[in-house]
Amino acid sequence: MDKPLQGKRVAMLVENGFEQVELTEPRKALHDAGAETDVVSPAKGAVKGWNFTEWGDEIAVDVPLEQADPNAYDALVLPGGVMNPDKLRMNERALEFVRSFFNAGKPVAVICHGPWTLIDAGVVAGRKITSYPSIATDLRNAGAEWVDEEVVVDRGLVSSRNPNDLPAFNRKMIEEFAEGRHEQAAAERGGAGVAV
Secondary structure (H helix, E strand, O other), X not given: OOOOOOOOEEEEEOOOXXXXXXXXXXXXXXXXXXXXXXXXXXXXXXXXXXXXXXXXXEEEOOEEHHHOOHHHOXXXXXXXXXXXXXXXXXXXXXHHHHHHHHHOOOOEEEEOOXXXXXXXXXXXXXXXXXXXXXXXXXXXXXXXXXXXXXXXXXXXXXXXOOHHHXXXXXXXXXXXXXXXXXXXXXXXXXXXXXXX
């Protein structure tokens, strides 16, 4: 079986209340493609998912956010859910972690309400992106070009709207993660992978 992500390490940044399927399905797709993944979180020990309309499973935190080194990762996944990005966007350490991937031109995949965190990290201006429709105005106000499409790719940023888009999201995520760093995107941000 083809393993296009063999040797790649991917951070999956979440807080309590992440949409469970938006972590578990991309994680399985990444593992199937040969990547290693770490659940990174400000939560201690384990983080609790949201399963559509009720609380879901607890998932072990592999690396506490305060110990996570963005330079150790090749790519970042930001699952959605409403509570999860709303908590992350108020956590300066989480925002610095996210920013470092954009500054280094590393690929990032975000789904559903996940782009809320990107708004507060200041990384969506001038980018084409999709999301859960209820945050379209937030993204436009932050300078993004919002579109209603199954999956959108813009300079290494992969975005989708909701769990129904996961098959397309996972395919594009693996393609972009296999391509690796986007030097142009890093140059536009004026960065070169600064440690946080």
